[in-house]
Amino acid sequence: MEKYYTADAIIIKGINYGEGHRIFTFYGKDQGKFSAVARGVKKSKSKLNGHLQLGNRCDLQLIHGKSLDTVSQAVAKETYPHLRETASLYFYASYFMELLNDFAAERVPDAALFQLFDTVLKGLADEDPAKLTRFFELKLLALSGYQPNFHCCAACGQEIKAGFLNPRFSGIVCSKCGGGYEITPKTLFALNYLTSSEARLVSRLKTDAVTDQLMGKVTKMLIENSLEKKVKSLEILNRDQV
Numbered sequence: 001m002e003k004y005y006t007a008d009a010i011i012i013k014g015i016n017y018g019e020g021h022r023i024f025t026f027y028g029k030d031q032g033k034f035s036a037v038a039r040g041v042k043k044s045k046s047k048l049n050g051h052l053q054l055g056n057r058c059d060l061q062l063i064h065g066k067s068l069d070t071v072s073q074a075v076a077k078e079t080y081p082h083l084r085e086t087a088s089l090y091f092y093a094s095y096f097m098e099l100l101n102d103f104a105a106e107r108v109p110d111a112a113l114f115q116l117f118d119t120v121l122k123g124l125a126d127e128d129p130a131k132l133t134r135f136f137e138l139k140l141l142a143l144s145g146y147q148p149n150f151h152c153c154a155a156c157g158q159e160i161k162a163g164f165l166n167p168r169f170s171g172i173v174c175s176k177c178g179g180g181y182e183i184t185p186k187t188l189f190a191l192n193y194l195t196s197s198e199a200r201l202v203s204r205l206k207t208d209a210v211t212d213q214l215m216g217k218v219t220k221m222l223i224e225n226s227l228e229k230k231v232k233s234l235e236i237l238n239r240d241q242v
């Protein structure tokens with residue numbers, strides 16, 4: 001095995017480790033999710049510190065280790081500056097990072113997912129962040145093997161105009177199949193729009209507050225069903241919005 005390798009990767013998590021070190025979790029274009037330690041990065045002389053900031057996209061050089069690889073060089077090539085300038089956007093980005101970390105398997109490359117992640121981080125500069133969040137959630141579910149479909153009942157397949165959210169099913173169901181929390185036709189329309197949209201078009205979708213809230217309920221349940229656990233920062237975001 002080569003001692004060194006390079007990666008084009010976005011930093012999605014960082015935890016302090018020992019004296020002055022940090023262990024980062026990266027999402028690499030060619031690697032998928034992986035972790036590596038940056039030794040001494042918290043010391044004032046470290047050249048890496050300015051580059052290794054959460055959310056930065058970096059060109060990395062790494063050294064294979066027995067249990068953990070080491071970052072030997074890092075140059076940030078995209079810092080998504082809008083995320084540092086606006087605190088609320090940084091919260092959205094933090095949620096994106098946490099969600100990606102939860103969904104991604106270790107060392108399973110997925111170029112489409114890398115591209116999606118880069119696109120939504122950039123998109124926060126211009127697009128409605130709440131809609132971009134729903135867009136990211138739906139695309140992430142789709143890339144993870146769960147293809148959201150809001151045209152048909154998730155149980156019987158019958159076409160629906162309105163439907164119900166029911167935790168027993170991974171999707172919206174008709175009244176005959178489940179019942180539960182009612183999801184309006186406007187909400188299903190909006191979810192279908194985002195499912196087939198591109199990031200640069202999400203703000204063209206005009207919605208009212210009820211629809212926004214219901215969309216959030218739907219994606220939250222689908223994600224929780226998918227991950228079978230709650231995502232901490234999603235709760236923080238939702239709490240702040242209400």
Ligand SMILES: [Zn+2]
Nearest residue numbers: 153156174177
């Ligand atoms: Zn049904």
